[in-house]
Amino acid sequence: MTRMLIRGGRILDPSEDRDEAGDVLIEAGTISEIAAGLDVPGAEVLDAKGAWVAPGFVDLHCHLREPGQEYKEDIASGGRAAVAGGFTAVACMANTQPVNDDPAMTDFILDRALHDSPARVYPVAAATRGLEGQVMTEMVALVDAGAVAFSDDGRTIMDSGVMRRVLDYSRLVAAPVIVHCEDRTLVSDGVVNEGPVSTKLGLPGNPAVAEIVHIHRDLLLAEQVGAHLHVAHVSTAGGVEAIRRARERGVQVTAEVTPHHLTLTDEATLGYDTNTKVAPPLRGEADVRACRAGLVDGTLDAIATDHAPHALHEKELDFASAPHGLIGLETAAAVVLDLVRSGELTPLEWVRRLSTNPARILRKSGGSLAVGASADLVVIDPERRWTYDPVKGHSKSRNSPWAGQTLTGRVVATVVGGRLVYHVDRGILV
Amino acid sequence: MIGRDLLGIEDLDRSDIERILQTAEHMGEIGEREVKKVPTLRGRTLVNLFFEPSTRTQTSFEIAGKRLSADVVNFSPRSSSLTKAESILDTARTLDAMDPDAVVVRHAVAGVPKRIADVLEAPVINAGDGAHEHPTQALLDLFTVRREKGRIDGLTVTIVGDIVHSRVARSNIYGFLKMGAEVRLAAPPPMIPAAVETLGVKAFTSLREALDGADVVMALRIQNERFAGSYFPSVREYAATFGIDRATLRYAKDDAIVMHPGPVNRGVELSHDLADHRPSVILDQVRNGVSIRMAVLYLISGRLHRGGVA
Numbered sequence: 001m002t003r004m005l006i007r008g009g010r011i012l013d014p015s016e017d018r019d020e021a022g023d024v025l026i027e028a029g030t031i032s033e034i035a036a037g038l039d040v041p042g043a044e045v046l047d048a049k050g051a052w053v054a055p056g057f058v059d060l061h062c063h064l065r066e067p068g069q070e071y072k073e074d075i076a077s078g079g080r081a082a083v084a085g086g087f088t089a090v091a092c093m094a095n096t097q098p099v100n101d102d103p104a105m106t107d108f109i110l111d112r113a114l115h116d117s118p119a120r121v122y123p124v125a126a127a128t129r130g131l132e133g134q135v136m137t138e139m140v141a142l143v144d145a146g147a148v149a150f151s152d153d154g155r156t157i158m159d160s161g162v163m164r165r166v167l168d169y170s171r172l173v174a175a176p177v178i179v180h181c182e183d184r185t186l187v188s189d190g191v192v193n194e195g196p197v198s199t200k201l202g203l204p205g206n207p208a209v210a211e212i213v214h215i216h217r218d219l220l221l222a223e224q225v226g227a228h229l230h231v232a233h234v235s236t237a238g239g240v241e242a243i244r245r246a247r248e249r250g251v252q253v254t255a256e257v258t259p260h261h262l263t264l265t266d267e268a269t270l271g272y273d274t275n276t277k278v279a280p281p282l283r284g285e286a287d288v289r290a291c292r293a294g295l296v297d298g299t300l301d302a303i304a305t306d307h308a309p310h311a312l313h314e315k316e317l318d319f320a321s322a323p324h325g326l327i328g329l330e331t332a333a334a335v336v337l338d339l340v341r342s343g344e345l346t347p348l349e350w351v352r353r354l355s356t357n358p359a360r361i362l363r364k365s366g367g368s369l370a371v372g373a374s375a376d377l378v379v380i381d382p383e384r385r386w387t388y389d390p391v392k393g394h395s396k397s398r399n400s401p402w403a404g405q406t407l408t409g410r411v412v413a414t415v416v417g418g419r420l421v422y423h424v425d426r427g428i429l430v
Numbered sequence: 431m432i433g434r435d436l437l438g439i440e441d442l443d444r445s446d447i448e449r450i451l452q453t454a455e456h457m458g459e460i461g462e463r464e465v466k467k468v469p470t471l472r473g474r475t476l477v478n479l480f481f482e483p484s485t486r487t488q489t490s491f492e493i494a495g496k497r498l499s500a501d502v503v504n505f506s507p508r509s510s511s512l513t514k515a516e517s518i519l520d521t522a523r524t525l526d527a528m529d530p531d532a533v534v535v536r537h538a539v540a541g542v543p544k545r546i547a548d549v550l551e552a553p554v555i556n557a558g559d560g561a562h563e564h565p566t567q568a569l570l571d572l573f574t575v576r577r578e579k580g581r582i583d584g585l586t587v588t589i590v591g592d593i594v595h596s597r598v599a600r601s602n603i604y605g606f607l608k609m610g611a612e613v614r615l616a617a618p619p620p621m622i623p624a625a626v627e628t629l630g631v632k633a634f635t636s637l638r639e640a641l642d643g644a645d646v647v648m649a650l651r652i653q654n655e656r657f658a659g660s661y662f663p664s665v666r667e668y669a670a671t672f673g674i675d676r677a678t679l680r681y682a683k684d685d686a687i688v689m690h691p692g693p694v695n696r697g698v699e700l701s702h703d704l705a706d707h708r709p710s711v712i713l714d715q716v717r718n719g720v721s722i723r724m725a726v727l728y729l730i731s732g733r734l735h736r737g738g739v740a
């Protein structure tokens with residue numbers, strides 16, 4: 001029986017409100033003991049001195065591109081990028097080719113993940129067939145096949161009648177419906193946040209109200225039918241406020257925010273770098289502040305990457321034609337450590353938003369270092385500085401706004417099911 | 431400082447603009463000679479890279495280059511939104527391998543000249559990018575106003591029309607503000623850009639208020655085929671509320687001049703009569719455009735040695 005001892009770290013387990021120094025013993029893929037000064041002869045020892053030991057991060061939102069667009073990413077490369085970023089599980093969106101709107105496709109993704117990915121993969125199935133916003137998918141069969149949530153993501157369901165029935169029907173399966181809230185008629189041809197920056201750049205603006213209107217609509221619909229709504233990548237102060245009020249009146253809503261919407265403003269787009277083109281767009285200073293405040297007070301439950309790989313030649317198009325999205329699995333933890341350094345989040349609360357809360361939203365295990373839990377965990381050195389070079393990264397794509405930047409905080413090791421799958425000095429180990 | 435490239439008026443300071451306008455005065459003299467050609471740029475290759483067709487601007491650059499004896503090559507890649515097989519940066523790298531001395535870029539989307547300049551060895555002159563900038567248009571407008579009024583400092587300039595989609599408006603806002611003028615905008619509200627006051631201008635919905643005491647009235651082209659019915663209800667209503675004719679012009683100063691970057695939709699932005707006669711100076715703008723582009727080519731590619739900037 002393999003045994004691993006993670007020695008000398010600061011243990012951060014939000015599920016048990018634990019924040020203390022100690023050693024973690026893993027046996028047979030599960031956490032068997034946590035104590036100070038453990039001595040286990042024969043165990044593989046992982047030194048975590050000066051580092052944090054936390055339950056593995058769970059990403060609610062990424063795009064793995066397989067099947068159909070393997071030139072951007074596949075389940076294997078996306079899974080490697082995930083564990084290199086400390087994510088032990090990722091939920092992948094349904095906009096593959098073909099779309100994941102059928103149990104056979106969910107099966108395929110899970111099968112590939114089992115063989116190719118060092119991270120656990122949780123398929124999000126389409127909410128409507130072909131992401132066309134008309135006919136709902138077979139949610140019961142999809143959940144039986146392993147789907148964890150339903151979403152048409154960027155193909156926002158504009159028909160309110162369809163959306164209402166999708167939410168209503170989802171009560172049968174008790175899985176969240178994840179919504180990308182942007183009213184497409186208000187977005188129109190907008191590609192950057194509408195405001196001083198869009199005016200200066202001369203690019204069509206995408207107004208904040210496009211998101212706010214749509215969040216209000218979906219909150220009202222979810223409230224009326226009593227379904228679990230999960231709002232993806234909230235980017236506006238108005239959106240945060242809408243969710244805060246809905247939660248106060250008892251709506252079953254959860255929400256996520258991305259590292260880029262927490263740390264970058266639309267000013268990052270001033271040089272026309274298409275790696276800053278993302279949906280919803282990077283917003284102004286006040287919106288960023290509101291998103292951070294929402295994450296701190298719990299209105300926004302989780303940090304999710306919206307890792308969206310695109311090939312170099314696609315991002316080398318003009319700003320209007322280049323696809324939306326940026327990659328984030330490998331940089332997320334370091335980027336959002338900013339909120340710990342600023343004092344907005346304690347390390348424990350930071351882990352809760354990357355791990356415990358997203359696992360809870362998906363109703364999956366994980367997000368816990370309790371004895372008996374599966375040993376999915378991450379070791380992070382919060383002080384380690386490194387320069388991010390996407391060419392040397394594990395994703396197939398390079399579309400990152402952080403390329404070339406020196407970041408502080410690095411994932412040292414990632415363990416999935418008791419197996420060391422990544423170590424910063426040794427790379428991917430499976 | 432006039433840099434390696436000319437991507438926008440935003441990047442220039444007042445002394446750069448003065449220098450370009452001064453150089454254009456000299457260039458204008460060349461255009462009045464019997465032989466309208468000087469050897470200044472002999473042996474240099476100027477490429478007009480026009481992703482979006484623009485006969486007027488392209489011809490103006492071509493004439494400017496030829497008057498300075500440059501070899502002018504026109505390159506117009508197919509760039510409809512349906513054919514995206516070649517990225518703009520591929521096009522730029524291909525062009526770069528042919529060693530041009532300066533590249534003039536026009537594209538329907540903002541930011542393309544900047545991104546091309548980032549990869550190209552040769553200097554890039556922006557000939558209009560989306561709704562971002564059209565610096566040589568603003569320079570020729572400044573030149574025209576200075577010739578007419580003897581100064582720019584202290585003037586009131588009112589720009590009327592489709593501001594939100596206009597690169598001409600943005601470049602002129604930067605240019606006139608840097609030269610000390612007051613800039614006002616007037617347009618149907620959906621055609622006023624978000625937070626436009628952050629650029630240092632005041633936006634009006636009343637044409638009459640915007641024109642009150644103006645020295646220069648600049649009307650912008652309305653793409654009525656694209657925007658009638660969405661940004662304003664109809665061409666007729668636009669002409670009635672924001673069209674400039676002799677009656678509305680009475681609100682401006684008695685000696686106000688009327689400008690338009692062309693081509694004019696007659697009877698829409700300007701009355702027929704105004705399009706052709708004083709106080710409009712539309713053909714002077716076109717004529718001055720050649721002088722300005724000669725000045726810009728001279729100042730930018732004139733100091734270029736092969737493979738780098740002197």
